[in-house]
Amino acid sequence: LAPWVPVVGLEIHAQISSNSKLFSGSQVQFAAPPNSLVSFFDASLPGTLPVLNRRCVEAAVMTGLALNCSINKKSLFDRKHYFYADLPAGYQITQQRVPIAVNGCLSYSLCIDSKMSQMVTKTVRIKQIQLEQDSGKSLHDDTRSQTLVDLNRAGVGLMEVVMEPDMCCGEEAAAAVRELQLILQTLGSSQAVMAEGQLRVDANVSVHHPGEPYGVRTEVKNINSIRFLAKAIDYEIQRQIEELENGGTILNETRAFDSKLGCTVPMRDKEGKQDYRFMPEPNLPPLILYDTKSLPANMNHQQVINIDWIHERLPDLPSVKRKKLVEKYGILPEHSFTLLNEDGLAEFFESVVKRTQMKPKKVIGWILNDLLSYLKQHSLTVKESPVSSFLLGDLLNLLEKKEISSTAAKQVFAELWKGEGKTPLEIVKEQKLGLLQDQKELEQICQAVIDGQENEVIMMMLG
Amino acid sequence: QKVSVEVLDHLEHLALVDFRDSEGVERLHKAIQFADQLHEVNTDGVEPMDSVLEDRWCLYLREDDVTEGNCTKELLENAREKVEEYFVAPPGNIPLPKLEERETFLQGS
Numbered sequence: 156l157a158p159w160v161p162v163v164g165l166e167i168h169a170q171i172s173s174n175s176k177l178f179s180g181s182q183v184q185f186a187a188p189p190n191s192l193v194s195f196f197d198a199s200l201p202g203t204l205p206v207l208n209r210r211c212v213e214a215a216v217m218t219g220l221a222l223n224c225s226i227n228k229k230s231l232f233d234r235k236h237y238f239y240a241d242l243p244a245g246y247q248i249t250q251q252r253v254p255i256a257v258n259g260c261l262s263y264s265l266c267i268d269s270k271m272s273q274m275v276t277k278t279v280r281i282k283q284i285q286l287e288q289d290s291g292k293s294l295h296d297d298t299r300s301q302t303l304v305d306l307n308r309a310g311v312g313l314m315e316v317v318m319e320p321d322m323c324c325g326e327e328a329a330a331a332v333r334e335l336q337l338i339l340q341t342l343g344s345s346q347a348v349m350a351e352g353q354l355r356v357d358a359n360v361s362v363h364h365p366g367e368p369y370g371v372r373t374e375v376k377n378i379n380s381i382r383f384l385a386k387a388i389d390y391e392i393q394r395q396i397e398e399l400e401n402g403g404t405i406l407n408e409t410r411a412f413d414s415k416l417g418c419t420v421p422m423r424d425k426e427g428k429q430d431y432r433f434m435p436e437p438n439l440p441p442l443i444l445y446d447t448k449s450l451p452a453n454m455n456h457q458q459v460i461n462i463d464w465i466h467e468r469l470p471d472l473p474s475v476k477r478k479k480l481v482e483k484y485g486i487l488p489e490h491s492f493t494l495l496n497e498d499g500l501a502e503f504f505e506s507v508v509k510r511t512q513m514k515p516k517k518v519i520g521w522i523l524n525d526l527l528s529y530l531k532q533h534s535l536t537v538k539e540s541p542v543s544s545f546l547l548g549d550l551l552n553l554l555e556k557k558e559i560s561s562t563a564a565k566q567v568f569a570e571l572w573k574g575e576g577k578t579p580l581e582i583v584k585e586q587k588l589g590l591l592q593d594q595k596e597l598e599q600i601c602q603a604v605i606d607g608q609e610n611e612v613i614m615m616m617l618g
Numbered sequence: 619q620k621v622s623v624e625v626l627d628h629l630e631h632l633a634l635v636d637f638r639d640s641e642g643v644e645r646l647h648k649a650i651q652f653a654d655q656l657h658e659v660n661t662d663g664v665e666p667m668d669s670v671l672e673d674r675w676c677l678y679l680r681e682d683d684v685t686e687g688n689c690t691k692e693l694l695e696n697a698r699e700k701v702e703e704y705f706v707a708p709p710g711n712i713p714l715p716k717l718e719e720r721e722t723f724l725q726g727s
Contacts, residue, residue, distance in 0.1 A: 181684070190694065193687060305704055458679055
């Protein structure tokens with residue numbers, strides 16, 4: 156049987172972290188009373204006009220720069236028309252002709268084996284990033300055969316990040332999305348929490364034989380976590396392969412991922428091919444961005460966005476942070492990945508290193524094996540840890556100074572975990588875990604043991 | 619060139635217009651003819667125009683402040699049906715009847 160080559164592309168919508176919406180001054184907030192964060196423009200009442208939010212543009216520029224894109228100094232807004240109850244205007248304002256950023260790339264890493272000991276770096280091309288409006292939310296009430304519409308989310312700014320089909324499986328897609336999530340969170344352009352709908356991912360999946368043209372692709376939606384993203388993609392790849400090997404064909408359709416059943420199902424009626432009738436948004440002129448060279452002399456600062464100014468102020472991206480951790484502390488690259496993967500863990504590690512004489516290469520073991528596994532067992536975040544970096548630092552000092560054995564140290568750690576407010580030294584004293592350093596005292600104890608076990612000693616000496 | 623019945627049906631679905639009768643369709647043909655005159659102009663190498671104001675129209679950038687919202691009551695006054703503070707809509711898009719099913723399509727044509 157000829158091998159199959161799966162091809163995976165992603166369309167990611169990230170909600171922009173801003174106070175107000177993309178084209179109106181209503182607030183952006185998760186979970187508020189229905190229709191309380193809605194302006195007249197968001198409700199598409201006649202006579203209202205879009206006014207672009209500066210912060211949303213900056214967020215898109217930052218993200219474009221972080222993803223190595225070319226920033227288009229002139230980008231355009233368009234209307235994408237379709238009818239749905241949560242889209243009151245009957246169209247979405249997006250950037251179809253000329254988006255704000257194009258042609259970037261994202262590097263991400265994967266573990267080759269399950270033991271997390273060998274990592275390989277891959278890249279995925281970023282086709283473009285565009286600014287667009289989010290729609291409202293529909294709550295389907297099947298019992299009463301109606302839909303309830305909440306427009307709080309209507310008009311919230313989104314960055315759509317389009318990744319080229321450079322990935323080949325669920326694991327790659329998941330790793331790429333995870334890295335994008337970390338980048339967005341580091342930049343602050345989006346909080347990118349999938350569970351709150353701030354990061355939504357749709358996957359485009361197809362399979363073909365090597366050397367042959369790409370197969371028909373399906374679009375998979377309704378994926379609510381990174382774990383499900385990998386599952387959904389792998390299921391769909393398998394489904395397509397089986398279908399084709401059984402002589403069937405793949406329809407160019409949209410499918411939804413059913414997390415309970417772990418499979419993809421065709422979505423409710425999509426009336427044929429959608430025709431969005433794209434047209435330029437007549438109420439918005441082109442968006443012009445500047446750099447230091449092209450900066451106009453006499454313009455109001457507030458009306459000018461300088462790409463170079465934003466570039467200079469980008470924070471260290473995750474890949475740079477990892478490199479610095481490896482260089483500064485001599486830890487392994489895979490360690491740096493785990494440190495950055497848990498919110499606050501890298502800071503915790505650095506704080507412990509500061510506090511103790513123990514070498515960072517040894518400290519990292521305590522952080523990744525002991526601390527992290529305790530946190531995972533109890534479903535706690537680093538911030539919620541009952542053991543602070545100070546306490547752990549003190550404990551490691553006792554170990555480093557050979558005042559306790561490593562077994563004893565684990566015992567003390569378990570005790571600290573109870574969060575009763577005792578210091579490591581107090582616990583050592585309480586449980587008499589201290590190592591004896593006094594030679595004479597040690598001799599006395601050994602002698603006492605030998606004296607108490609005369610018979611065993613005689614047996615041993617006789618061989 | 620006449621526009622086919624399939625295309626007319628497609629247009630009616632997309633734009634929710636109703637061409638209704640042969641007069642309506644004739645008006646459409648005349649409109650297309652009128653717009654086709656644009657093809658007589660050679661636009662090779664010319665950038666499409668977005669606005670007659672061209673470079674003089676700057677896109678105004680607003681500060682990221684919360685200045686609107688909190689008018690649930692006013693907004694819901696426009697709703698024919700509401701449940702608590704939600705707008706009520708049918709369960710999905712109500713599909714227009716398919717071409718074969720429509721009795722009144724192009725009445726009097």
